[in-house]
Amino acid sequence: MSIIELEGVVKRYETGAETVEALKGVDFSAARGEMVTVVGPSGSGKSTMLNMIGLLDSPTAGSVTLDGQDVTGFSEDERTEERRAELGFVFQSFHLLPMLTAVENVELPSMWDTSVDRHDRAVDLLERVGLGDRLTHTPGELSGGQQQRVAIARSLINEPEILLADEPTGNLDQETGGTILTEMQRLTEEENIAVVAITHDTQLEEFSDRAVNLVDGVLHT
Template structure:
């Protein structure tokens, strides 16, 4: 069974008197242990699709299922809990807090849960992404690639079922981008998670198990 599934998803926005159809009947799924890359030009609807996959937005029409369950009837609090416990997010701009160390940034999403050893898991995750010697460094003391690895470790702290990455290599040179993509490829198997990456960078196709192309709100 797919971890996440979009069925016939349409998303419309109002811009003045004009209706903009960002997604036009999208069907999509992702399974545990695979990386799916969604490519397409700017304005094709990739970010809107990622928001649907991450339960950050609701479709105008269609169904979003998480582990086979239609989430349309869930309350906002229930959706928040699903995102917190089941979905990790990695962004192009890292979004690390500048006053916190690497290990503190990784711990942040799990600070609500006192029943787990979040500090130990944060250290373990940073070691797994090759940053065991950067635990106490601030973001300003890390390279772009190192900051992205911290962001990946942070996204994994709550043991999500899905990792969503929005242009994760957009601010990186090609060598560093390849290092990050190789890291994601390894982690999808080790953590048994589904990874969905949206990008206009065709380099990601080399690392994906599947690639889908989104053009003008339609998967081709």
């Protein structure tokens, strides 16, 4: 069963007198334990599609189903709660706070949740991504690959069902990127998480269960 599904998703933006159709009837799904890569040139609609999957925006037409629930008409507050409960995000630029240590950065998304020991969970996640000896290091004291692994650990702090990755290897050399992709592949196999990544990097396809192409807002499977 799909954990996320887009059906006939259209997204239009009004820019002055012009209407831009970023997505043109996109059908897409991903299952738990599956890594799917969305490949396409700049301006093809990849980021817009990721925003639909990540509940950061609503479609102009079509539907979005998350874990069997139609979330298309959810309010902003409802979408925020679903993102917190179901989704993790990894970005090309890491988005770590420079004044915080690795473990503090990982703890951040769960700071309002007093029902769990977020510190112990953050430590465990950093150990799982090979950074058990870097807990008190700030981002400036870490390499690019180490920063991206901190970002992956942070994305998992709330135990998401889906990990969304926006150009996760874009700022990394090929060898370091391969290490990150191996870690993401491990998450699908051992944690049964669905990973959806958008990229220009063809290396990512080698680690994926399947790849789809988005060109001018049209998805080709």
